[in-house]
Amino acid sequence: GAVVSQHPSRVICKSGTSVKIECRSLDFQATTMFWYRQFPKQSLMLMATSNEGSKATYEQGVEKDKFLINHASLTLSTLTVTSAHPEDSSFYICSASKETQYFGPGTRLLVL
């Protein structure tokens, strides 16, 4: 149990385009979902906390207009990187939570 999926697993896009990443909890309803970035050989950096039906809470320094989060249901949250630039290239990881966070496999984004 407690499986979290992410789609796509890898995406390459041109600078200026937008990219949507989906996070789904497959076998449980998550009250909260979290979005992280992970830089090479570093820990996870929390970007935002997403609760179903309400606005996401962004961490300090994370641009909410650039990283749009929609939490449509208790099993689905999406992160849209708008007008992506090369510096947005990273590994994006979501987690779905009841009391314990269960992590998705991550999405590697490369912006050319």
Add this chain to the structure above:
Amino acid sequence: AQSVSQHNHHVILSEAASLELGCNYSYGGTVNLFWYVQYPGQHLQLLLKYFSGDPLVKGIKGFEAEFIKSKFSFNLRKPSVQWSDTAEYFCAVTPDYTSGTYKYIFGTGTRLKVLA
């Protein structure tokens, strides 16, 4: 500010050696504590967690951790490591779960390499 420290950034062990990875947190209230493992190319997997009760917690794959409240520590141990334990290990703390938001504070991670 609340923080989680993992003092060992890189650890190299031979197979069958014992392992102890340190985790200390700075928060005076009640916390939930977690250890996750990230194998190369894979996603984070939960090894074990502590919410309450017996401070010695047993997890998967022979791992255990001990919560010592007075030391603000939650060290991970394994009596005999295997080559397959090569991975990165993350400690995480939920300092404010009573609010209903189980936001983690992660440690910086410890990269373990086990030599065959």
